[in-house]
Amino acid sequence: MPKTITDQNLRLLIDALVAEGKRVVGPRAAGTMTLYAPLAKGEELNLGELPRRSAKETFFPLCETILTYERDKEGVRVTDVDPGTIPGTVLVAARPCDVAAAPVLDSVFSWDFKDEFFLERRRKTTIIGLACTRADDACFCTAVGLSPNDTKGSDLFLTPLTDGGYRCDAITEKGEALLATHASLFAEGDGTPAPLAEPSLGKLDLDRIKAWLDTHFEDPLWGEIAERCAGCGACAFLCPACHCFDIVDEGGETKGTRRKSWDACGFGKFTNHASGHNPRDVQPQRYRNRIMHKFKYYVDKFDQRLCTGCGRCIRACPVGIDIAEILSAIGTRDQEPGTGKD
Structure with a gap:
């Protein structure tokens, strides 16, 4: 049977988790922005x-x-860094478009090489998802097969109620354990759910889009889109599912560190070879790779799409490129085969 929790008790739950020594991460005000960041209370x-x-x-x-x-x-x-030192974490009030990306990323980080840093964090993290009751013009989760109350990736899921509290549904054993450990903060019951958000863009025909991408590696559309792209990487750095990274040794002859840092396929030198050759040396090729990776290559490899419709790339793009508009346009284009080779 579902349980409920008041807003006050949700905050007391965070206090209790912090007191237990857990690293608690959730939406927190940071100047004029809200960021996912460690919570002290x-x-x-x-x-x-x-x-x-x-x-x-x-x-x-x-x-x-x-x-x-x-x-x-x-x-x-x-000296290797021991992944075992990574602390136990609870991610609180994460939106479905963020939470759904976690199991998508599991595929690539546990594929031919198991990234123990990523996987250890996943093992040690309990995710409390939160349904959305508001959406703006950039939200398009429903267009990529998700929803404002999608529980994919959550261990415990909160649905806002009309009385200001939350319905709590345990999705996994981790969620059940959290409910059991802090049972005094939860009450039996169901409650009346608040109206969910309604993203402005409905469902896209993702199979049709994939079919077009399969046969249009070479197409004038890529040049038309990328005429505006500045290659700044904001879209990739804000995306819940983008995962490109670089590994660099930093230091000197006597000591230093090897570090893994985010990278982006939209950067001009991302594919630059040691020889000086760059197989994606112009921006249309790089933006094509972004769309192909999310809606063709990842689907071919893992049967999952690398986009959750959060809309961050749309909001942040300095030149107004809208990935939802691009997908809508692709979905209406002629399916006659072009050059599909990569």
């Missing part, structure tokens, strides 16, 4: 708007050290 939880950056930083930090090295007369010592 429940009062800091800010549920007014979608955080500007996605929740993927909970599992995939912007930059992290993976080893250190030191060289002296006795030789070179390399």
Whole structure:
């Protein structure tokens, strides 16, 4: 049977988790923005708007050290960073478009190589999702097969109620354990759900879009779109599902660190070879790869789409490129085969 929790008790739950030594991450005010950030107390939880950056930083930090090295007369010592030191975490009040990206990223980080840093964070994190009751013109989760109350990726899911509290549904064993451990903060019951958000863009024919991408690797559309693209990478850095990274050694001859840092396929030198050759040396090729990766390559490889319709790329693009408009346009284009080779 579902349970309910008041807004006050939700904040007390955060206080209790912090007191247990958990790292608690949730929407928090940061100047004029809201960001997913560590919470020191429940009062800091800010549920007014979608955080500007996605929740993927909970599992995939912007930059992290993976080893250190030191060289002296006795030789070179390399010390791996122990993923076991990653703390237990609770991600609170994460929106469905952010939460749904976590299991999508699981596929690539556990594919031919298992990224223990990402996977350890996933293992040690309990996710409390929160349904959306508001949407703006950039939201399009329903267009990519999700919804404002999609529970995909959540361990415990909160649905806002008309009385200001939340219905709580345990989705996984992690969610059930959290409910059991803090049972005194929850009440039996159901409640009346508040009206859900209504994204302005309905469902897209994603199969038709995929079919067009399969046969239109070379198409004038890519040049038309990318005439405006500045290659700034804002779309990739804000996206819940983009996951490109670079690994660089930083330091000197005697000591330093090896660090993993975010990268983006829209950057001019992302595919630059040591020889100087760049197979994607102009922006239309790079933007084509962004769309192909999200709606063709990832589907071919993992049978999942690499987009959750959060709309952050639309809001942040300095030149007004709208991925939802691009997908809508592709969905109406002639399906006659072009050149589909990669």
